[in-house]
Amino acid sequence: MKKHEDLIQKLADCLAACQFCADQCLAEDDVAKMIDCIRTDRDCADACQMAINFVARQSSNSKSVVDLCRNLCKACGDECAKHDMDHCQACANACRACEEACENFLKVAA
Numbered sequence: 001m002k003k004h005e006d007l008i009q010k011l012a013d014c015l016a017a018c019q020f021c022a023d024q025c026l027a028e029d030d031v032a033k034m035i036d037c038i039r040t041d042r043d044c045a046d047a048c049q050m051a052i053n054f055v056a057r058q059s060s061n062s063k064s065v066v067d068l069c070r071n072l073c074k075a076c077g078d079e080c081a082k083h084d085m086d087h088c089q090a091c092a093n094a095c096r097a098c099e100e101a102c103e104n105f106l107k108v109a110a
Contacts, residue, residue, distance in 0.1 A: 004056075004105065006101060007051075007102070007105045010100075010101035010102075011048045011052045011069070011101070011102075013094050013097070014048045014094045015045050015052070018042070019041070020087060022037075022042055024085065025037050025038045037088060040075055040076040041076060043072050044072045044073055044075070044095060047068055047072040047073075050069070051066050051069040062105075070099050070106065073095045073098045073102060076091065077093075077099060
């Protein structure tokens with residue numbers, strides 16, 4: 001697990017940022033405008049949690065799960081970047097960092 005410590009940390013950071021962003025979106029004045037953001041936050045958080053589990057236990061399916069996570073991090077980062085709120089911008093940054101960490105893992109795992 002030590003060799004994937006950076007990836008696991010980025011996944012955990014992204015998971016937390018997505019959970020926080022979704023929660024904060026629910027408190028916005030116009031929640032209806034935040035539906036896509038909330039949904040992508042939740043999808044990304046779930047994918048990050050799954051990727052943490054698979055990478056930590058060195059599953060032979062880690063590559064597939066990390067690839068899915070990378071794609072969902074990109075989608076979530078793109079969605080959150082559309083919104084000016086601090087929580088959305090912080091989430092977009094965490095998603096971008098996680099997407100990059102996933103990409104690096106996939107290059108090594110290939």
